Amino acid sequence: MTKKYVSLLLVIMLPTLLLTGCWDYHDINMTNISISTGVDIVNGQIEYTGEVAKIAPAQAKGNENGGGGIGVYNFYAYGKDLEQARAAFDAGVPYPHFLGAARAVIFSTSYAKQSIxxxxHRIAQINDYRKTILPVISRDHPAELFKLKVESDISVAFLIEDMMSSLTKQGKAIYPTVGHLLSDDDIKTIGELIPYVGIEEGSIKYLGLAVLKNLKMVGTINLKDTSGVVYLLAKKPSITENLPGIENKNNTFSLLTSLKKRTFNTDYVDGKLIINIDMNFDATLNYQYYTESTDEKKLKVLEDLVAQSIQGKIIKIIAMSQKEFDCDFIGFAKYFRAQHPLIYRKINWEESYRNADFFVNIQVNIHNLNLADPNARTLYFK
Amino acid sequence: MNNDKKKSKSDLCSPSENIEEKLRDLRSMLTHAREIEKSTQTLVHSLQERSINYGSYLQQIKTENKFIKNIQQLENPNMGISVKRMSVARKQLFVLYIQELTNREMLSQFLIGPILKYDQAAPLDIDILHNSIINLDDVTVDSAKEKTLDYILKGYSVIIVDDNEEEYLVANTIKIEKRTTQSPEIEQTLWGSRDAFTENINSNLSLIRYRIKDPSLIIYKCLIGERTKTNVAVVYIDDIANQEYVNKVIKKINSINTDGILETGMVQKFLLNNTFDLFPQTGLIEKSATACQCILEGKICILVEGSNLSLIAPKTFFEFFVSSDDNYGYMYLGILAKLLRFISAFCYLSLSSLYIAIVAFHFDILPPQYALAMAVSRATVPFNAFTEVLIMEIATEILRESSIRIPKNIGPTIGIVGAIVIGQAAVSAGLISPLVIIITSLSTMCSFVIPDNLVINPFRIMKFMLLVFTGILGLFGFTMGLNIIFINLVSQSSFGIPYFSPLAPFNFSDLKNFILGDLTLAKKRPGFLKTPDNTRL
Structure with missing residues (x-):
């Protein structure tokens, strides 16, 4: 019996000891925990900068973090290329790097224009890096961003990541990851969108979206124009639409839209690419600036107005992608390739996309007046 | 004339010489008296000593009776057999007993007293003593010469009539120092009944009989231990318990060959299938109600004389997680309690190991904030995670072990000292991270959630095994250690019953009954016990 157990133990343990690499024992506090990385081009050299966690003893008092806890310090390293810059950084740190806690990688505009x-690819190949890390392009130099003292969060990277994560959860932004970008890059015909940030009035702000074509930045979309992108790409877009009053032109209706269903149908007829976008929305009347009574007729008008507003934003974004950026950054190619794989192989997608016809059909149903309608009772219970 | 001369001669001695002579005589008498006193004292002392220890000295009795001769030949002066010699109605009688084991009041009042009062003309004999004089319920006549000593050593009183070499009387005058039935010490419950077994096997049997008034309740008794001759009782219900398991248990008990059995734990060791098995295959029950519940399930209860714990066989792993409290209140409470117990067992086994795996090998599985918080908590700790956890676990085990033996009145003080030294001071000194304190404290608390302490001990050993495996191989080692534990669990059996029943082999009905723990829903006894009568209701 004992022999049996010993044999069993040996069978389990030997391959483990011989074949696995589990001898990499290293305590977490003996690592250089990287929080963010910034990549820039300064004077023709790669500037490698970022934030590293400053691990202060929990019971220490009087440090700049107000007595123990997590702080960060910035690092700067320069080199002719990424490897040299990295080597310069490695030469000055006490512990091996741990990149698994990195929250964001920030590219400067100049670096992004060359190609990120x-x-x-470096992130893709390093095991430590999470592939869900948030890539961001900064209008200002990453080094300038990291110099800012962040009051509302642990560090710059935490602020950017938390901000984008929060907006995405609210349905007001998109959260692309490095994994998504690399996956989209494999389909050479589509572009990518990543958050665009910068310093405004002394603090870091989300400015809009940067458009990338073949992973090179080709332009930006202002924050106010990003609603169309969010409607098309976000998992659960929920955007506030402000509409002028129906009777009282000084009035404003504030409605919160939320996507119910979204379908992209593509077709290729007579050498022309046709893309049908059908979207159904639910809307809630948040409030009116000045309370105005509503009835079914007015509601129908409101629904049409909201649909028109959404449609307008979507059409504007599509127009930008076709004309301004000449890049399918929404990724319609993925749908077309799935729906018409044989045709996709034969056509030149860029050319077809440039001349494609879009049909945007938006349905909106206002189902909740949020008790703001004084006539609601007579309206629904007569 | 001569008389006068003599008189005159004596008169010639001076008075001082006479006094000196008298003084000398007195001194010599005094010396002699002291010697006599000394020897008397020695004799009295020795007699006192003997009378204290042995009553009358057996070896001094002059008789040709073969029963007494037999004991005299065997008797060692330190054996402590007392003899009361009586002459009644022209007969010599001897009562042999051991003072420490005998109820002397009973002996005097109901045995010696009536004999001494005998004033009939008919000569005394065994029959008259047995039928008319001795006022005790348990008196038997025996003739086996070799059994006399056994009777005396068990605490019986043996009455021998000098001229009767055929028979003698054996009277049950056993007095055993015993404590009254008390609350259980190790099987604590909130609502369950509180009558625990004592060291007296008869009291324990009476507690079982009091609860189970079934004519099928069988009590099989046997003696184990060449020297201790310990009474062992195997209790089961004939038409419920599987005869195969009963035979196995009885066979194993009868095959015990040792000089002494003093406690239940000693019997338990002999009942094990394999000395190297980690988990207990028999249960240790302190409460009579729990023992009765097990007997009603079709299990076998083993009671050992001199031990306040009974053995229950067969026993499966999941049964260690059942408490008599589950019978009270709503069914859902029992389900929640069982769930908590399993979670606690897993936490006790694995929390420390998981900490090592995460902190030292796989901190990338943590969300960034947690990783940073963990790094900060370990900022000043000079040891690596494995050493840190090992130190804390050993310290906790020392505290646990010492708390068992600490006198009750200083226990709380030591507890506070332990908590301050190991908790606050170690963290303040930067030797241990606060998270490790939380983990070890929590896991220790978890161990007390499991109702049966018996199953905790293997977990204690396996916890250290998992620690070492994880310390070497990280999460992989942890998984490997868990696999070894589960392989061990599912490959064990208790008297032929799969130890991991009803999960392996899977039996939905038994599993449902175990989880729900509601007697009104569990109409059948567990299938794995293979009881002849498996219907409860």
């Missing part, structure tokens, strides 16, 4: 592909 090298750094994305």
């Amino acid at each position: 592909a090298p750094y994305l």
Whole structure:
């Protein structure tokens, strides 16, 4: 019996000891925990910068974090290329790097215009890096961003990541990851969108979206124009639409829209690419600036107005992608390739997309007046 | 004339010489008297000593009776057999007993007293003593010469009539120092009944009989231990318990060959299938109600004389997680309690190991904030995670072990000292991270959630095994350790019953009954016990 157990133990343990690499024992506090990385081009050299967690003893008092806890310090390293910059950084740190806690990678506009592909591929190949890390393009130099003292969060990277994560959960932004970018990059015909940030009035702000074509930045979409992108790409878009009053032109209706269903149907007829976008929305009347009574007729008008507003935003974004950026950053190619794989192989997608016809059909149903309608009772219970 | 001369001669001695002579005589008498006193004292002392220890000295009795001769030949002066010699109605009688084991009041009042009062003309004999004089319920006549000593050593009083070499009387005058039925010490419950077994096997049997008034209740008794001759009782219900398991248990008990059995634990060791098995295959029950519940399930209860714990066989792993409290209140409470117990068992086994795996090998599985918080908590700790946890676990085990033996009146003080030294001071000194204190404290608390302490001990050993495995191989080692534990669990059996029943082999009905723990819903006894009568209701 004992022999049996010993044999069993040996069978289990030996392959483990011989074949696995589990001898990498290293305590977490003996690592250089990287919080963020910034990549820029300064004077023709790669500037490698970022934040590293400053681990102060929990019971220490009087440090700059107000007595123990998590703080960060910035690092700067320069080199002719990424490897040299990285080597310069490695030469000055006490512990091996741990990149698993990195929250964001921030590219400068100048670096992004050259191409962020090298750094994305670096992330893809380093096991430590989470592939769900948030890539961001900064209008200002990343080094300037990291110098800012952040009061509302642990560090710059935490602020950007938490901000984007929160907006995405609310349905007001999109949260692309490095993994998504690399996956989309494999389909050479589509572009990518990543958050665009910068310093405004002394603090870091989300400015809109940067458009990438073949992982090179080709332009930006202002924050006010990003609603169309969010309607098309966000998992559960929920955007507030402000509409002028129906009777009282000084009035404003504030409605919160939420997506119920979204379908993209593509077709290729007579050498022309046709894309049908059908979207159903529910809407809630948040409030009116000045309370105005509503009835079914007015509601129908409101629903049409909301639909028109959404449709307008979507059409504007599509127009930008076709004309301004000449890049399918929404990713319609993925749908077309799935729906018409044989045709996709034969056509030149960029050319077809440039001349494609879009039909945007938006349905909105206002189902909740949020008790703001004084006539609601007579309206529904007569 | 001569007389006068003599008189004159004596008169010639001076008075001082006479006094000196008298003084000398007195001194010599005094010396002699002291010697006599000394020897008397020695004799009295020795007699006192003997009378204290042995009553009358057996070896001094002059008789040709073969029963007494037999004991005299065997008797060692330190054996402590007392003899009361009586002459009644022209007969010599001897009562042999051991003072420490005998109820002397009973002996005097109902045995010696009536004999001494005998004033009939008919000569005394065994029959008259047995039928007319001795006022005790348990008196038997025996003739086996070799059994006399056994009777005396068990605490019986043996009455021998000098001229009767055929028979003697054996009277049950046993007095055993015993404590009254008390609350259980190790099987604590909130609502369950509180009558626990004592060291007296008869009291324990009476507690079982009091609860189960079934004519099918069988009590099989046997003696184990060449020297201790310990009474062992195997209790079961004939038409419920599987005869195969009963035979196995009885066979194993009868095959015990040792000089002494003093406690239930000693019998338990002999009942094990394999000395190297980690988990207990028999249950240790302190409460009579729990023992009765097990007997009603079709299990076998083993009671050992001199031990306040009974053995229950067969026993499966999941039964260690059942408490008599589950019978009270709503069914859902019992389900929640069982769930908590299993979670606690897993936490006790694995929390420390998981901490090592995460902190030292796989901190990338943590969300960034947690990883940072963990790093900060360990900022000043000079040891690596494995050493840190090992130190704390050993310290906790020392505290646990010491708390068993600490006198009750200083226990709380030591507890506070332990908590301050190991908790606050170690963290303040930066030797241990606060998270490790939380983990070890929580896991220790978890161990007390499991109602049966018996199953905790293997977990204690396996916890350290998991720690070492994880310390070497990280999460992989942890998984490997868990696998070994589960392989061990599912490959064990208790008297032929799969130890991991009803999960392996899977039996939905038994599992449902175990989880719900509601007697009104569990109409059948567990299938794995293979009881002849499996219907409860």
